[in-house]
Amino acid sequence: MKKCTTIVIVLLVLAVLPAFCAAGYYETGDQVFSFRAGVDFPAFLSFLNDPSRNQSFSDIHMQRVGGIASISYQGYLTQNLALGGELGYQFINSLTPSLYTAVPITAKLTYVPVQTGLFDLALSANLGMAFIKYDDGKYLAPYASITLQPSFYITESWGIGIESGIMATAELYTKNATYDKYSNNAVLGMIPLALVVSYRH
Amino acid sequence: MKRTSLLLIPILLIALLLCSCNADAQDGIFSAIADSAPDAGIKVQAYLGSLNAEKSHYVLTDSGVYVIGNSTGFTPILSSSDAQIRNACLLIDSPLLYTLVSKQGSENGEDSKLLRYAVRGTYEAEADSNVKWLTTNGIYYTETESENTIHFLHNVAAVSLSGKATTKVESEDYVLVEELKDSTKTFRIYSSKTGEILAVTRPDSLSGQVVGFQVIDDSNFLIVVKNSSTYDIYSISSTEVKDTGVNLSSTPENGTIHSFHYTSEGKNYVAFKAAQYFDLLTIEDSKYSISTISTAGYATKLRTASVSNIVPSTTTGKFIVATWNNSIWEIDPTSTDDPVEIR
Numbered sequence: 001m002k003k004c005t006t007i008v009i010v011l012l013v014l015a016v017l018p019a020f021c022a023a024g025y026y027e028t029g030d031q032v033f034s035f036r037a038g039v040d041f042p043a044f045l046s047f048l049n050d051p052s053r054n055q056s057f058s059d060i061h062m063q064r065v066g067g068i069a070s071i072s073y074q075g076y077l078t079q080n081l082a083l084g085g086e087l088g089y090q091f092i093n094s095l096t097p098s099l100y101t102a103v104p105i106t107a108k109l110t111y112v113p114v115q116t117g118l119f120d121l122a123l124s125a126n127l128g129m130a131f132i133k134y135d136d137g138k139y140l141a142p143y144a145s146i147t148l149q150p151s152f153y154i155t156e157s158w159g160i161g162i163e164s165g166i167m168a169t170a171e172l173y174t175k176n177a178t179y180d181k182y183s184n185n186a187v188l189g190m191i192p193l194a195l196v197v198s199y200r201h
Numbered sequence: 202m203k204r205t206s207l208l209l210i211p212i213l214l215i216a217l218l219l220c221s222c223n224a225d226a227q228d229g230i231f232s233a234i235a236d237s238a239p240d241a242g243i244k245v246q247a248y249l250g251s252l253n254a255e256k257s258h259y260v261l262t263d264s265g266v267y268v269i270g271n272s273t274g275f276t277p278i279l280s281s282s283d284a285q286i287r288n289a290c291l292l293i294d295s296p297l298l299y300t301l302v303s304k305q306g307s308e309n310g311e312d313s314k315l316l317r318y319a320v321r322g323t324y325e326a327e328a329d330s331n332v333k334w335l336t337t338n339g340i341y342y343t344e345t346e347s348e349n350t351i352h353f354l355h356n357v358a359a360v361s362l363s364g365k366a367t368t369k370v371e372s373e374d375y376v377l378v379e380e381l382k383d384s385t386k387t388f389r390i391y392s393s394k395t396g397e398i399l400a401v402t403r404p405d406s407l408s409g410q411v412v413g414f415q416v417i418d419d420s421n422f423l424i425v426v427k428n429s430s431t432y433d434i435y436s437i438s439s440t441e442v443k444d445t446g447v448n449l450s451s452t453p454e455n456g457t458i459h460s461f462h463y464t465s466e467g468k469n470y471v472a473f474k475a476a477q478y479f480d481l482l483t484i485e486d487s488k489y490s491i492s493t494i495s496t497a498g499y500a501t502k503l504r505t506a507s508v509s510n511i512v513p514s515t516t517t518g519k520f521i522v523a524t525w526n527n528s529i530w531e532i533d534p535t536s537t538d539d540p541v542e543i544r
Binding site: 132181187 | 229230231232233234235236237476505526
């Protein structure tokens with residue numbers, strides 16, 4: 001309940017922020033290229049059909065920190081809304097030396113309620129799929145993320161910002177006669193903290 | 202706007218459709234991560250046995266012989282610092298500890314010696330030299346220019362071979378040796394406590410390498426032969442080597458097949474560790490069938506484990522499974538409960 005209230009408040013604040021800001025900076029057709037690199041922290045691992053196996057930040061069987069990088073391209077559909085795509089790479093070690101990697105390919109929708117020309121505040125939602133790999137296992141997984149990104153534009157075209165939020169990767173199986181995969185349905189949540197360099201045109 | 206949307210919507214729909222299907226993962230990736238255990242920095246190569254009412258479990262690792270079982274982690278007994286310990290045997294009745302050592306970098310038997318120790322690691326004597334291999338159940342093989350011999354650490358007379366032993370695979374108290382003389386290959390099976398059990402000529406039609414061996418009883422055995430990309434199961438008796446007509450689904454990464462045999466409700470079962478889960482061979486009235494077990498307690502718990510060796514537990518009907526990532530489990534193949542980890 002508390003979480004919902006917080007989310008609603010944040011969305012309301014973001015919605016009314018434009019009213020207190022200068023006139024919008026972007027126009028339909030403007031484009032933004034972004035390069036992102038940083039770290040990610042494992043937040044939770046939830047088993048949808050076996051909650052007794054759930055692991056949270058404190059006991060998840062992964063190293064405390066991994067890495068992320070991505071490139072994205074977006075075009076403004078309206079003054080506040082930009083749509084495009086993002087190609088990323090994530091990695092983190094489990095407790096064994098084995099590396100977990102994910103290559104998300106997503107559609108990216110960004111809402112920019114604050115845009116002064118020097119400062120942008122952007123809320124992005126990504127939806128797509130991620131090719132994930134760990135040991136011998138490979139899987140094409142549904143992937144979604146919501147991130148918040150404040151950015152400062154040093155020049156007319158180049159900006160630098162910080163991005164964080166939540167990234168979720170799901171592993172979903174149908175009931176299978178050979179292996180009991182259904183009990184392995186799970187969602188991995190990661191928190192990114194990344195530096196973003198943007199070029200707008 | 203319209204064109205972009207028209208392009209993106211089908212891409213998203215295709216992506217979601219792909220994601221709704223089971224993809225290439227053999228097992229749950231997140232499940233494997235959740236089950237991953239910390240790397241202790243050493244690799245367990247073999248479980249050797251236990252002493253002192255289950256409190257001292259001896260294991261051979263890549264850095265020497267250790268004891269576990271008192272919840273205090275790995276206590277070193279013998280180190281591999283100067284000479285590499287290639288294999289070891291805990292002779293419980295004596296009790297004595299034997300190791301097969303060779304100088305670092307000498308993997309193929311040059312200067313390989315069999316050394317005898319007290320069970321607390323005190324060196325006693327060099328037991329033999331020119332030793333090509335030693336099994337954890339107490340059989341070893343020496344090879345010189347004049348004589349090739351199978352020896353037994355238990356009180357059994359040594360057996361001379363007229364040819365050379367080219368392959369050896371152990372199972373419980375037994376070892377299968379493939380002897381090559383001229384161009385004739387012979388399967389010889391030895392019990393560590395009674396000596397040679399049987400010898401049968403390998404048929405010319407049987408090609409491939411023997412990678413697995415399992416005892417069913419004193420006169421019936423199984424072997425797994427790797428032939429190209431398949432792992433075919435053959436039965437061996439004193440009179441013949443016979444194709445069972447069944448093969449394994451896959452093999453673990455380290456290439457050796459690990460298995461154990463048990464009986465339940467009048468049927469014989471052999472569980473083989475596969476890359477994922479276990480393959481279960483059912484033997485009923487000389488008929489063989491194989492399936493994958495994915496629901497039993499041990500099969501689920503150890504589904505992605507890389508097994509070092511499997512030996513019978515001192516508790517009847519149970520088995521000890523040692524894995525490369527240092528976890529050692531006592532399993533009950535007829536129970537769906539989780540196996541018990543030995544620490």
